[in-house]
Amino acid sequence: MLVEQIIKETVDLQGFRVHTVTKRGKGLIAEIRPDARYSIRCGTCNAPARYRDRRNVRFFRHVPLWNIPVWLHYRPRRVYCSSCKGLRVEKIPWVTGKHRFTTAFAGFMAGWARMLPWCTVAKLFDCAWGTVASAVKVVVDYGLEHRDLSSITHIGIDEISRKKGHVYLTNVYDIHSKTLIWSGEGRTKETLRRLF
Numbered sequence: 001m002l003v004e005q006i007i008k009e010t011v012d013l014q015g016f017r018v019h020t021v022t023k024r025g026k027g028l029i030a031e032i033r034p035d036a037r038y039s040i041r042c043g044t045c046n047a048p049a050r051y052r053d054r055r056n057v058r059f060f061r062h063v064p065l066w067n068i069p070v071w072l073h074y075r076p077r078r079v080y081c082s083s084c085k086g087l088r089v090e091k092i093p094w095v096t097g098k099h100r101f102t103t104a105f106a107g108f109m110a111g112w113a114r115m116l117p118w119c120t121v122a123k124l125f126d127c128a129w130g131t132v133a134s135a136v137k138v139v140v141d142y143g144l145e146h147r148d149l150s151s152i153t154h155i156g157i158d159e160i161s162r163k164k165g166h167v168y169l170t171n172v173y174d175i176h177s178k179t180l181i182w183s184g185e186g187r188t189k190e191t192l193r194r195l196f
């Protein structure tokens, strides 16, 4: 019961519920089911949509509990959406895009990736280096989408090159908080225009 409660509190489950938590092999599997009190939403435009059928079971890696791996287990529904007119996979609130890990797990991994080399993080959580990179990207994209530029008064602009000068990146910093607020490929006026 307590484990179900912990999972509920660490995952965005609006419209869904934890049905059971079972031990399988070395990990815990939380089986997620739809909550009948909520309507199904389209995964593309978030509008209420009509149930069509179900896809195969998917496993989503979640933050480990006492170092025990945790997976969410769910069969996504397909819906017909009359707003964006098509057959879509429903909105699944605990995941970003088509990833096989929860958004909470992405945040957890990205936290470790700030302190350790990414290959060490991959070893620590028994996953591929690419999974760590994807998790960091989820968190960076979220940060960019929700950034608040209204309090910034002074910015600094820097250009860096990688791949022996073949690729340039323009980085823009908030000078007061010393944080990166934007990064774009290129080093021209057009690059910078994409920020504004």
Ligand SMILES: [Zn+2]
Pocket (backbone or CB within 6 Å): 042, 043, 044, 045, 046, 047, 081, 082, 083, 084, 085, 088
């Ligand atoms: Zn839609």
